[in-house]
Amino acid sequence: MTSEDQLVATGGRDNLTRRSFLRGSLGAAGGAAALAAAMSPLRHMDTEDFTVEKFLQKHYKEMSPSDMEAVLERIRGEVEKRYAIRPELRDIKANDGVEFAYALHLGRCIGCRRCVHACVAENNTSRSPEIQYIRVLEMPKGSIDLEQGRHDYDRPKVPDPDHYYMPIQCHQCANPPCVKVCPVEATWQEQDGLVVIDYDWCIGCRYCEAACPYWARRFNFAEPQVPRENINPNMAYLSNRPRKQGVMEKCHFCIQRTREGRMPACLEVCPVGARKFGNILDPESEVSQILNNKHVFVLKEEVGTLPRFFYYFDEDYPRSESLVSLPVISGGGHA
Amino acid sequence: MKMYLRFLWRCFRLSFVGDWRYYAWMLLLSVIVLLGLNAYAKQLVYGLVTTGMTDQVSWGLYIANFTYLVGMAAAAVMVVIPVYIYGRRELHDLVIFGELFAVVAIIMCLLFVQVDLGRPDRFMHMLWRFNFPVSMLTWDVIALGGYLLLNLHICGYLIYCAYRGVHPSRRFYIPFVFIAIAWAISIHTVTAFLFVGLGGRPFWNAAIIAPRFLASAFAAGPAFIILTLQVIRRYAGYHVGDDALKLLRNIVTIALTVNMFLLICELFTEFYADSAHIVSIKYLFFGLHGHYGLVPWIWTATVLNSIALFILYLPFRRSLRFMNIACVCMIVGIWIEKGMGLVVPAFIPSPLGELVEYQPTLNETLVCLGIWAFGLLLYTIFVRISVPVLTGRVTADDASESHSVPR
């Protein structure tokens, strides 16, 4: 307060106004210059990602077919511009009467990581920084404690006789905690059980990543880089179209293939046939048979996520048909 | 209306007037704010790689600071409760400083959430498709927003009344004060639930988190207010009685004691039972498989908190100097405990058992400092405005006589 008193004492109003005006404008000019300097890195911003059109884009579930077509066309243009290739991009909806499940034969998996790389190629995930949806753990025999697993095993020859191998990817939980926590409904479960993300809606808060008990989600901490020649042009809106910096992504059981009757890329590449995929609502399908006749288990059953991804070892065992029924993972979701 | 606009204008002018210490302080803060802004601009361009966060440890300093500040904001009501519930009228004016502090803390919280987002440009998606009531984060947004409005209303109203020289009408603020008290507990609890609700993270998924949250906030918040009140008394020429400080000290003592007790409960449960849940806490306190990233942090926090507790129970706590030392220890100790100690270890090891440590980068640290400086800047301005108004040096009457000189 002392300075105010001084001001009052020393100057008449005119004097004060003039002086404070001068000081004020000097200060304002200096402040503005400093502010501009501080914000100067924004020059390097990729402004194309911040158009009015994108700003106004609706949530996936609110888009009409024509809205969707416009968005798809825009994305095709973007892909063409960036990767010099015209993508086969569409929005593929879930089929009625289908609920997908995956079963993985732990007795067969040899830990070659071919699935990891096939997934990267199929799904246009970033090569730098590296994003991979599948993680293969090398586990000591006799334990399913994940903390005993090795993530970075690097052997000239697999499999190692003292270990078994456990690939882990998104389990498409029927009770998915990741969906529950998302503040903006950017991720949800579809009718066929797949948990998907609208990359144009995600705000990048990473709450879902904290919630997932299987560490299935990956965040684009930087702008994803995929070499032009490696782009897979077969794309779907909810799956492998190119992503942007700052959004979440994860395994979606290859929507661009499986909803059109093909098998996921990781399954096709597996040299030992450890991976089985199919429609659990069809009792004749291979997965249904496996779930019915093998010792299957799910990871971290205690967290109550009800995965659609099952593990099993080999032996068939006799069971009385009347006592068992198919493991039911219903819920279907609110697509 | 015109009068109100003039009031705002005069507040604005007032915030540019002060002695050299005021200018130096504000200049220092402004420089830090600009550094932070610069760092944030870089983050916007290059993405969150500019931070130390990874897919394994996907929340870091930002969320840590956010968590801490929610607590600080809630703690402001600890100043309010004695005044209104126990009728300690003589402390009435302190309420304003407490609530202004809450306002600033909430604004900082919102900034910390904003800088943590990968796509801040899509923040308004929250409005279009609000995943309420399923997502706890939406609860938090409501709780924080509501708390901000409540406190803005209470302080704004009281200060404006003082400016006009009228007696505040109880109808217009007392009900809000009581709502704010309940609300303060809720912002806190909801923020705790944000973490507790995640079944896949055993370190968080424990009932003790919410009460510990409250206890530590009710220690650190009032401790901070004790320090600010002394600064205000010293430099802003506003009388704050020792009584107020003593009352706050008692609150802090109790809260810190409860916090330490809960810590012991937590440690006992975890380590004695020695269950699978223990890995994260083991990593936090003792390190795991040769990774010791958080060990020095947490022991610093524990030692600081113990020192504070020790001082508060000894007779020389009556000396202001020792009390201040205790307050500083506690503010820092609880910051570490709630920030690095609560947020980060839940990610280590990852759900698949991978040990990836977290080390904040310089850029990330600058952004944090920038937000803190911005908060202090705001608080300084708020205090700068409210002190002359409350003491009657700036009133509506003198506005007509002189436009430029606050008296």
Ligand code: SF4
């Ligand atoms: S595995 Fe993780 S990401 Fe996939 S559905 Fe379950 S919780 Fe969500």
Ligand code: SF4
């Ligand atoms: S990161 Fe995206 S998908 Fe995940 S919770 Fe946040 S907004 Fe939802």
